[in-house]
Amino acid sequence: MNHAPAMMTWMQALSDMTRARLLRLLEGTELTVVEMCAVLQSPQSTVSRHLKVLGEDRWLESRRDGTSRYYRMPLDGLEPPRRRLWTLVRDQASETPAAAQDDRRLEQVLADRRSRSQAFFSTAAGQWDRLRTDLFGARVDMWAVAGLLDPDDVIGDLGCGTASLSASIAPFVERVIAVDSSAAMLRSARSRLKKCPNIDLRRGELNDLPLQDQELDSALMVLVLPYLAEPLPALAEAARTIKPGGRLVIVDMQPHERQDYRQDMGHVWLGFSRQQIESWFSELHFTKVRWHAIPPDSQAKGPDLFVAAATK
């Protein structure tokens, strides 16, 4: 039996990274369109268009359950050559940063689904997380953690932007020194900080910080590193300003494929791998290095984040 013409159509259906990502998800799990949109961070129209192509080429099955329609890829039901082709494509697609991000977001979407069904069965515990956010907002935890800060500490917010983080932590510490090179950002920061007497705003470069040696107890660099052609000298400069035993905390993006960030936001780096961050810390002789993937927020449209902390 000659499979060549069918093979051509299958290859056409698979020759798109979004469709390959969808099939990877649907190979192991049944998902609704809304859930696929949350994992891929794509609009519904895009996901539906790709599902249509895959459905027409018989890569998918779907079933209705109440008001929802669930899609899946029936791997075992595929003709053997079609299954072999998919396995090849899937193995390649699985090695991309997008696939790693999909896996993390899928986990979160499935966790959300579980907590929704818990809530549906109306145990008080199942409803509590949602009620807590409805009543008090999503930042309650941050304020509890801020209470753990040492009130005698001087903290650097390096690349502070409009200083929203500085404003949040200032009530809990001795002083915040917030540094940024952009006059426009510092102007916005200044108007936000009128009621924060213990924030010291300084204009300066991350590679040449307007700070004394060991002036800080700890320093934060949040969403700043992608702008730097060479992050290592900036991290070395931050290390210079931190006292021995103090910490450097980095929050930034995990590897991603949003090429448009280069053009739109001036990013030089499309995220950072754990190995990259750990090797920079190690090169600068930091100890107690910790790296943690931040659980994706299902409302967030940007790439997944990490937090990394190390001791000087």
Ligand SMILES: C[S@@+](CC[C@H](N)C(=O)[O-])C[C@H]1O[C@@H](n2cnc3c(N)ncnc32)[C@H](O)[C@@H]1O
């Ligand atoms: C995306 S904003 C993040 C601001 C803030 N950390 C936050 O989380 O909201 C990045 C900031 O880094 C600053 N920045 C970028 N390169 C810098 C450099 N070489 N020296 C000092 N600041 C820099 C920019 O001016 C901008 O305010």
